[in-house]
Amino acid sequence: MEDKQIVDLYWARSEAAIVETQKKYGRYCHYIAYQILYSDEDAKEVVNDVYMKTWNTVPPHRPDPLKPYVGMISRQLALDAYEAQHTQKRGGQVPLVLDELSECIPDNANGIDVGESLALRDALNRFVRSLSDRTQNIFVRRYWYASSITEIAEEYSMKESGVTVLLLRTRKKLKDFLDKEGFVV
Amino acid sequence: MTSKDIFREMGGLDTDLIMKAAPGMPQKKSVNKAWIKWGVIAACLCLVAAGAFRIAVGFIPSQTTDIFREGIPYEIDSVYALPAKYDGKILAQNLELSETADIEFYYKEGGNVNDTDDWYSLIIADDQEDGKLLMHCMFGETDVDDWKVSSVFTKDATKTEVINGVSVQIARLENSLKYEYWYYAIFEYDDIVYDVRVQSNDPNEIYDVLGQLLEE
Numbered sequence: 584m585e586d587k588q589i590v591d592l593y594w595a596r597s598e599a600a601i602v603e604t605q606k607k608y609g610r611y612c613h614y615i616a617y618q619i620l621y622s623d624e625d626a627k628e629v630v631n632d633v634y635m636k637t638w639n640t641v642p643p644h645r646p647d648p649l650k651p652y653v654g655m656i657s658r659q660l661a662l663d664a665y666e667a668q669h670t671q672k673r674g675g676q677v678p679l680v681l682d683e684l685s686e687c688i689p690d691n692a693n694g695i696d697v698g699e700s701l702a703l704r705d706a707l708n709r710f711v712r713s714l715s716d717r718t719q720n721i722f723v724r725r726y727w728y729a730s731s732i733t734e735i736a737e738e739y740s741m742k743e744s745g746v747t748v749l750l751l752r753t754r755k756k757l758k759d760f761l762d763k764e765g766f767v768v
Numbered sequence: 769m770t771s772k773d774i775f776r777e778m779g780g781l782d783t784d785l786i787m788k789a790a791p792g793m794p795q796k797k798s799v800n801k802a803w804i805k806w807g808v809i810a811a812c813l814c815l816v817a818a819g820a821f822r823i824a825v826g827f828i829p830s831q832t833t834d835i836f837r838e839g840i841p842y843e844i845d846s847v848y849a850l851p852a853k854y855d856g857k858i859l860a861q862n863l864e865l866s867e868t869a870d871i872e873f874y875y876k877e878g879g880n881v882n883d884t885d886d887w888y889s890l891i892i893a894d895d896q897e898d899g900k901l902l903m904h905c906m907f908g909e910t911d912v913d914d915w916k917v918s919s920v921f922t923k924d925a926t927k928t929e930v931i932n933g934v935s936v937q938i939a940r941l942e943n944s945l946k947y948e949y950w951y952y953a954i955f956e957y958d959d960i961v962y963d964v965r966v967q968s969n970d971p972n973e974i975y976d977v978l979g980q981l982l983e984e
Binding site for chain 2: 611614648650651652654655658659662666677680681682683684685687688695699700703704707708711712715716717718719720721723724726727728730734738739740741766
């Protein structure tokens with residue numbers, strides 16, 4: 584079923600909307616949540632919450648396409664769950680990803696306010712768009728999807744060391760970019 | 769601000785960036801005008817190749833020599849920007865690359881970028897309209913047989929073609945997400961070992977690239 588038809592079902596308040604979303608994007612949402620939570624059970628819970636949140640937000644929203652919309656909800660909810668459970672040490676990619684990103688900005692205990700959050704979001708978009716197409720995809724796979732280096736290397740037919748070096752160089756570019764944008768004091 | 773803030777705000781990337789990087793996202797396909805030029809050659813070759821590709825399915829590449837750990841990266845905008853050495857015989861110059869192709873040139877640590885003896889490798893990655901193209905050129909001192917044995921080819925997956933007088937080994941690898949195959953070609957020309965890969969379901973495409981590279 585096309586995304587537009589699924590969204591129409593949400594607007595018509597038909598529960599078939601959830602069934603169709605599950606069929607089309609359930610696996611995708613689970614992948615995103617699992618990469619962050621590293622637990623099948625927790626990821627399944629998040630995916631159920633994704634359906635609920637989509638049900639509650641469509642309408643008023645009319646997402647087109649639907650895939651990144653549910654994907655973003657899944658990532659957001661998984662991150663919330665990750666932070667809530669973070670007292671216990673766990674595996675997965677997120678600790679590695681956070682460690683890598685810490686090279687781009689000196690850790691500062693002060694949180695960021697809404698204005699800084701929006702500015703950072705805008706800067707990240709501009710930075711990613713400045714990269715070549717392939718580097719964009721690999722960077723987003725690592726730092727949006729939290730995919731493992733092994734998986735990225737396999738999908739892009741690269742050596743793991745090639746992916747590692749490419750990401751290292753891109754993080755260096757991000758650090759310089761954020762520096763120029765005034766994010767690093 | 770912490771790395772967590774960056775990771776969280778990455779969540780606000782534009783939807784098109786998220787979509788095209790999604791796991792298993794297939795490449796867009798289109799007709800390349802070069803297909804017409806090489807179509808006849810490819811059609812003939814693929815009849816022969818089809819049998820070999822059947823036995824190639826399922827083999828797994830092992831890790832190869834790590835070309836990234838050695839050498840100093842030297843970013844260039846175009847293969848034409850390379851110093852005019854090797855008598856202009858760097859076959860990559862025959863490729864039709866898109867403007868967004870990543871071209872990385874590596875030379876030996878402590879060496880001179882203008883000295884061909886210090887050249888290590890050239891790596892091209894291009895998302896062309898008709899699929900992904902990756903090419904590694906290894907300069908000098910690289911044994912093509914070692915490369916073949918240690919990289920994508922196993923003995924029963926090897927298929928040799930002679931294209932414009934050059935012996936080329938070709939194989940197919942099914943990628944893990946089952947959307948498309950990778951076709952590999954490895955050959956040696958003028959002391960340079962070429963490792964060319966095309967992501968595609970169409971075996972003609974590797975022949976098209978080989979046709980461009982080895983045109984007379």
